[in-house]
Amino acid sequence: MPKQHHQTTISKPDTKKVNSRYLNPKDDFAFKHIFTKETHLDLLMHFLNAVFKGKKVITKVQISKTEHKGNQKTDRKSVFDVHCTGADNEKFTIEMQKESSPYFADRLLFYAAILIQEQGKSVDANWNYKLPEIYFVAILDFKFAGMPADQYIHNVSLVETKSNLPFYKKLGYIYIELPGFNKTEKELKTDEDKWLFCIKHMGDLKDIPVSLKDDEIFNKLFKIAEVSNLTPAEMNAYQQSLKIKRDNYNHDQYILQQGEAKGEHKKAVEMALKLKHKNMPQVEIAELTGLTVEEIEAL
Incomplete structure (x- = not known):
């Protein structure tokens, strides 16, 4: 039987996930x-x-x-x-x-x-x-x-x-x-x-x-x-670099949103305390501040 030769093919890098033509040197x-x-x-x-x-x-x-x-x-x-x-x-x-x-x-x-x-x-x-x-x-x-x-x-x-x-x-x-x-x-x-x-x-x-x-x-x-x-190996490394960048961005946005949420909650509590001291009904305070009646009662 004639000896079979197996040819190794190297696939071209997948660029579908990359929007830019050139690498960004800041990455x-x-x-x-x-x-x-x-x-x-x-x-x-x-x-x-x-x-x-x-x-x-x-x-x-x-x-x-x-x-x-x-x-x-x-x-x-x-x-x-x-x-x-x-x-x-x-x-x-x-x-x-x-x-x-x-x-x-x-x-x-x-x-x-x-x-x-x-x-x-x-x-x-x-x-x-x-x-x-x-x-x-x-x-x-x-x-x-x-x-x-x-x-x-x-x-x-x-x-x-x-x-x-x-x-x-x-x-x-x-x-x-x-x-x-x-x-x-x-x-x-x-x-x-x-x-x-x-x-x-x-x-x-x-x-x-x-x-x-x-x-x-x-x-x-x-x-x-x-x-x-880029070679396939280089493209994989580039995609990993982009993933890390996106993960860091998403993490930072989450922390920012958490901080903003805490800040908004703090403002709502401060307003609720002022309104509570003025003897405003708790239901109305809840409507104005977004806090629950239970949260207002606990203040």
Whole structure:
């Protein structure tokens, strides 16, 4: 009998549950998909160079295994990050923070301290404490309270306050507020403009902007971000990421509704007490407040 050959077929990813043509870089899966794959590191390097605008030139990056996600529920649902190392051993952490959280600046300083301390591990006993350059880039989907309202990019470093001279040049923070970036497609001039526009709007776009079509890097970005180009495994991971996002949203809405319900009930009780003190009949109080007669009697 002739030997039968079984051909393995890989089904195309199911995109029916996804409404957008492109991934939204503000979502966990998309952020990692765009910036952490070995074949996509040119995008990561291009983004970093666009953000640093010549103050720091990155010629090579490699993804680090370290993750510094917080253990708080707000961290787990709203923060995702990429850690990489430059050609000169510089350390970069790029975070996408979707929601504001209590003590946001404290949190970043805390994880910076961990990253700095890690540099002293597994070194010789006679280590002289020389550290690599360490930079944090935080992309915020909210306005950072306390920062100048007329700016959407904030560069933070250690300086001597009287002279404004740098105290330590190898630690820097860059905060990017996406809500403050309002340039239209026709206003995109710099690579930084183009990246921020894509990160903010890609999930809503129907096609690559005309002004980016002749740019090799952004053509690659839109190609790998197109939902129809995902493998079945990638689509499953993306669907799971969307499910988590929806579950978090539904949970938050439930908590909000519960809080609103408690607030309304509290107002009703306060009104019922006032009316009860005025000797209004309990049946009428119940009609006005929505409380039951039994609840009013118990007040």
